[in-house]
Amino acid sequence: MLIQATRLNKHFGAKHVLKDVSFDIEAGSPIALVGPNGAGKTTLFSILCGYLSADSGSLHFGNDKASTAKRLKNLAALPQDAQLDPSFSLFKQFSFYGQLQGLTAQAARLEAMRVLELVNLQDVSKEYPQHLSHGMRKRACIAQALIGDPQLVLLDEATAGLDPKHAKEIRELVASLSDDITFILSSHDLSELERLCQRVYYLDQGVLSLYDTKGNAADRQHYTLRLKQRAVNFESLLQLAFPTCQVTQTQDREYTIEIGSSHQQFDVALLMFLYQHNLPYHQLTNGMTLENQLFSNKYD
Numbered sequence: 584m585l586i587q588a589t590r591l592n593k594h595f596g597a598k599h600v601l602k603d604v605s606f607d608i609e610a611g612s613p614i615a616l617v618g619p620n621g622a623g624k625t626t627l628f629s630i631l632c633g634y635l636s637a638d639s640g641s642l643h644f645g646n647d648k649a650s651t652a653k654r655l656k657n658l659a660a661l662p663q664d665a666q667l668d669p670s671f672s673l674f675k676q677f678s679f680y681g682q683l684q685g686l687t688a689q690a691a692r693l694e695a696m697r698v699l700e701l702v703n704l705q706d707v708s709k710e711y712p713q714h715l716s717h718g719m720r721k722r723a724c725i726a727q728a729l730i731g732d733p734q735l736v737l738l739d740e741a742t743a744g745l746d747p748k749h750a751k752e753i754r755e756l757v758a759s760l761s762d763d764i765t766f767i768l769s770s771h772d773l774s775e776l777e778r779l780c781q782r783v784y785y786l787d788q789g790v791l792s793l794y795d796t797k798g799n800a801a802d803r804q805h806y807t808l809r810l811k812q813r814a815v816n817f818e819s820l821l822q823l824a825f826p827t828c829q830v831t832q833t834q835d836r837e838y839t840i841e842i843g844s845s846h847q848q849f850d851v852a853l854l855m856f857l858y859q860h861n862l863p864y865h866q867l868t869n870g871m872t873l874e875n876q877l878f879s880n881k882y883d
């Protein structure tokens with residue numbers, strides 16, 4: 584177990600910002616933290632990092648109570664607005680940060696090169712941050728968070744403000760590093776988190792709940808269907824053909840369909856149904872989108 588949080592509470596004055604928040608994190612694939620503005624995500628990150636303390640509850644790293652030394656060794660955080668120092672080359676500033684973590688000058692230089700290689704920036708190690716592209720600067724910021732070889736890295740909005748190509752590069756980088764490092768990602772981009780993370784924690788008004796993006800209930804199958812065109816009475820037609828299914832319109836031309844797992848090859852039957860009714864489809868996905876799991880309001 585990397586981290587275990589038990590019944591964390593935090594108030595700011597009369598405002599109860601975290602309410603009995605408990606979770607545990609094992610080493611492994613990236614974990615997402617999502618929630619609306621003001622839900623308490625930054626407060627929770629700040630407590631994990633030790634910038635704030637909880638009013639009650641406990642936090643353990645492995646078997647030990649969280650201490651400053653334990654945090655420095657195990658955990659790094661990259662705030663959304665993290666900046667590199669424009670006065671020094673990447674190599675110089677990363678070597679300096681390594682020394683601040685207690686490494687000797689020589690070990691810090693090796694560590695600086697190690698993290699630059701991890702994010703594939705070894706060739707621009709002598710460059711100043713302002714001479715790099717936006718995407719490269721973001722990779723450099725991630726490299727900075729990897730100094731000291733933390734087991735757990737918190738990334739706040741890692742791809743915010745990046746164009747789709749650079750955002751994809753960052754996603755690939757996080758995925759490629761995830762064998763050795765456990766990332767907790769906070770983002771407003773649900774489709775990004777869905778691609779990267781199997782476990783999604785949802786924080787709303789200080790209450791934390793866990794979603795498993797691959798884990799729709801074992802006895803039910805879920806599908807998300809996007810039609811090419813609007814179809815009149817689609818829900819009733821489908822219900823007639825598959826009386827045990829539950830169909831919900833989630834967006835214009837998008838539906839989630841739920842059916843018992845005993846129904847064999849439901850996807851094949853559904854495609855046949857669409858073909859027979861001359862209903863071209865845009866996409867059929869196994870499972871519900873994260874957005875539909877979190878906000879499963881019916882579309883009207």
Ligand SMILES: Nc1ncnc2c1ncn2[C@@H]1O[C@H](COP(=O)(O)OP(=O)(O)OP(=O)(O)O)[C@@H](O)[C@H]1O
Binds near residue numbers: 620
């Ligand atoms: N230092 C503080 N003093 C008083 N209230 C605070 C303080 N920090 C945060 N809050 C309040 O606590 C609540 C949670 O804030 P927090 O920044 O943790 O939310 P968040 O989920 O990170 O939001 P966002 O997505 O907008 O960044 C908000 O109502 C905020 O106004």
